[in-house]
Amino acid sequence: MDKMLYISMTGASQNTKALQAHANNLANVSTSGFKRDFEQARSMSVFGEGLPARAYAMSERPGTDFTSGSLQETGRDLDVAAVGDAWLAVQAADGSEAYVRTGSLQIDALGMLRTASGLPVLGNAGPIAVPPEQKVEIGQDGTISIRALGEAPSVMAEVDRLKLVLPDSRQLEKSADGLVRARDGQPFEADANARVISGFTEASNVNAVAEMTAMLSLSRQFELHVKMMRTAEDNSSAVARVMQLS
Numbered sequence: 053m054d055k056m057l058y059i060s061m062t063g064a065s066q067n068t069k070a071l072q073a074h075a076n077n078l079a080n081v082s083t084s085g086f087k088r089d090f091e092q093a094r095s096m097s098v099f100g101e102g103l104p105a106r107a108y109a110m111s112e113r114p115g116t117d118f119t120s121g122s123l124q125e126t127g128r129d130l131d132v133a134a135v136g137d138a139w140l141a142v143q144a145a146d147g148s149e150a151y152v153r154t155g156s157l158q159i160d161a162l163g164m165l166r167t168a169s170g171l172p173v174l175g176n177a178g179p180i181a182v183p184p185e186q187k188v189e190i191g192q193d194g195t196i197s198i199r200a201l202g203e204a205p206s207v208m209a210e211v212d213r214l215k216l217v218l219p220d221s222r223q224l225e226k227s228a229d230g231l232v233r234a235r236d237g238q239p240f241e242a243d244a245n246a247r248v249i250s251g252f253t254e255a256s257n258v259n260a261v262a263e264m265t266a267m268l269s270l271s272r273q274f275e276l277h278v279k280m281m282r283t284a285e286d287n288s289s290a291v292a293r294v295m296q297l298s
Contacts, residue, residue: 130158148233
């Protein structure tokens with residue numbers, strides 16, 4: 053009886069964590085470049101002073117879905133989306149190198165190229181600085197060209213190039229800050245074959261219907277766990293009454 057109670061108790065607790073994973077996915081259905089997290093449950097043995105005769109349910113996030121989202125045209129010169137398996141390199145808040153799939157880039161007051169969230173965009177030799185300009189263009193290979201102030205429309209000068217990488221998805225993992233990094237912590241080398249498309253952003257790969265269905269299923273499971281705990285309590289009360297009669 054206590055085994056049933058333990059499983060149902062831990063199952064209900066872990067159901068809430070599974071719901072959090074799907075709720076986070078659903079909350080980012082409109083976030084450009086967001087990659088949904090997988091969620092699964094499995095049983096784990098309970099180890100202690102005796103033999104592992106008990107088991108509990110554990111919910112976990114075994115990985116991230118790195119499939120591409122759909123492209124959304126914006127027409128803005130500084131909006132870029134990675135093509136295929138390419139990623140754009142940015143500098144995270146802790147100074148490490150991280151990777152994003154899309155970016156609504158902007159140039160701050162100091163001329164630094166940043167993502168919409170304020171992260172510096174990395175180029176050939178670190179964060180990219182853009183001189184005062186009238187127009188910025190980003191080529192398919194990540195080349196950043198500008199028309200300087202006062203120059204003729206036909207005069208474009210190359211100032212830097214986005215650092216683009218082409219890692220295997222098995223080498224990537226999503227960190228707690230939502231950014232994607234290399235599993236071994238070592239930055240990837242720039243790949244000349246990586247491409248971006250300007251004037252587009254990549255949509256989230258979250259399927260809202262699938263996430264809602266999963267959340268409804270988990271809510272039903274939670275109700276079943278609570279019912280099982282009540283059944284265990286009723287069984288315990290019945291056994292206690294039998295013991296009193298004897």
